[in-house]
């Protein structure tokens with residue numbers, strides 16, 4: 001299952017979040033025309049095998065681009081949705097750009113998934129990140145999406161100004177309560193030419209310690225995992241543009257791998273001792289980078305077992321990907 005990703009950098013967004021520089025993330029400034037988007041879909045379809053894919057509008061605030069523009073993109077995508085090979089359309093937007101009128105439009109198209117950039121459900125974190133929306137906006141939008149039977153995704157960031165382990169954990173738990181079926185976990189990257197970079201340079205923002213970030217991301221992952229919320233991604237997609245534009249924070253090429261490793265360690269620490277059973281494909285995650293997990297696994301017997309699809313600690317899955 002894959003996405004045909006159409007990036008709409010900063011289009012539709014009238015906000016300027018402290019951490020955002022969409023140009024740095026996508027490496028593009030001008031959104032594609034509807035014609036270009038359709039050509040891109042056609043091109044991708046030529047090489048796509050299997051079923052269950054989605055056409056995904058990422059990168060901006062899709063529901064803020066104006067109704068005509070939005071319908072133009074949706075019309076371009078709709079032609080290729082057959083419910084089988086291409087099962088639907090996925091889009092991402094801001095919580096405060098969802099209302100009944102927008103939902104009426106979206107409901108007329110085969111939109112199957114909507115992801116909201118919630119980032120945090122802590123008022124102070126939202127304010128310092130200049131998100132321009134409140135926790136209530138997230139609750140309202142989540143309800144509007146769920147009641148239309150569309151799969152709800154909620155994205156979170158870890159380590160924004162004022163964020164703590166406890167606040168991130170509380171956010172993850174509330175995502176579950178809100179009925180999210182999927183999520184993305186983004187440890188904060190400080191991008192050049194952003195307010196966050198200025199705050200960082202002036203010493204007004206000190207990123208969370210890297211180890212604390214790993215613990216936080218790992219424990220958020222476990223909350224999602226235990227509640228069947230699919231974690232679609234950990235960390236921003238690596239790219240040359242991102243590498244060149246990262247001025248600090250948690251840009252790390254193997255961030256997902258580090259977090260998965262930490263998930264195993266944290267669960268082992270909670271259990272104390274017993275048995276770890278893992279598929280061979282997960283060996284590097286069990287051991288951790290430079291075998292950093294091994295001292296924490298001394299109380300466990302380790303078994304490679306390729307009949308399992310991930311990692312089990314004392315008979316309970318803690319990780320599958």
Ligand code: SF4
Nearest residue numbers: 013015016017020060
């Ligand atoms: S809402 Fe999204 S696109 Fe808009 S400024 Fe914030 S992060 Fe960037």
